[in-house]
Amino acid sequence: AQSVTQLGSHVSVSEGALVLLRCNYSSSVPPYLFWYVQYPNQGLQLLLKYTTGATLVKGINGFEAEFKKSETSFHLTKPSAHMSDAAEYFCAVGSAGRRALTFGSGTRLQVQP
Amino acid sequence: NAGVTQTPKFQVLKTGQSMTLQCAQDMNHEYMSWYRQDPGMGLRLIHYSVGAGITDQGEVPNGYNVSRSTTEDFPLRLLSAAPSQTSVYFCASSIQGETQYFGPGTRLLVL
Numbered sequence: 242a243q244s245v246t247q248l249g250s251h252v253s254v255s256e257g258a259l260v261l262l263r264c265n266y267s268s269s270v271p272p273y274l275f276w277y278v279q280y281p282n283q284g285l286q287l288l289l290k291y292t293t294g295a296t297l298v299k300g301i302n303g304f305e306a307e308f309k310k311s312e313t314s315f316h317l318t319k320p321s322a323h324m325s326d327a328a329e330y331f332c333a334v335g336s337a338g339r340r341a342l343t344f345g346s347g348t349r350l351q352v353q354p
Numbered sequence: 355n356a357g358v359t360q361t362p363k364f365q366v367l368k369t370g371q372s373m374t375l376q377c378a379q380d381m382n383h384e385y386m387s388w389y390r391q392d393p394g395m396g397l398r399l400i401h402y403s404v405g406a407g408i409t410d411q412g413e414v415p416n417g418y419n420v421s422r423s424t425t426e427d428f429p430l431r432l433l434s435a436a437p438s439q440t441s442v443y444f445c446a447s448s449i450q451g452e453t454q455y456f457g458p459g460t461r462l463l464v465l
Contacts (some may be wrong), residue, residue: 277456283458284358285397285444285456287453333397344397346394347394
């Protein structure tokens, strides 16, 4: 079985500040890990993913995440928040051969001017 | 490529009515899935398919039926709508275990 916990349903940062969105997962097999972003009234768009190899992965819009197996974490970061980053972010876990993803409950990011 | 398309974008139903949410993809993906999104609950898997003629239940399958007669299409049927099925529905497709590509969603309101 797989599960995802996203700590903090709402995160608020100032424009230019560091963005840190937390994700912890549980998986009995080597995980594939994903971050998706959802803008209002839109579908989900892939930000970045980890399958194998380098544990620090870079995604679109300046976001990156680091897979830490010992901590079962895959936190999303961005050095400097922009107003356009305001959205809901979902962490998800899958695995090789698995048919679908398990999603966390989401974190809504607000960026204050 | 159009990617994953969903119709309709918005639908209002009365309790007990039936309807079909359409989903199509043009990426020749084997895997297709239906999720529902409710506030504070993320996305929950309803049904999925690993290829034409093969479907299986996800986390919340009750009240929904699916079929997969072609690789491209994966419709979701509500046989007798209930207010608890008010939600936003997303269809997704992928290659096994890899990135899921999502459609724009269907907002369903059941009165």
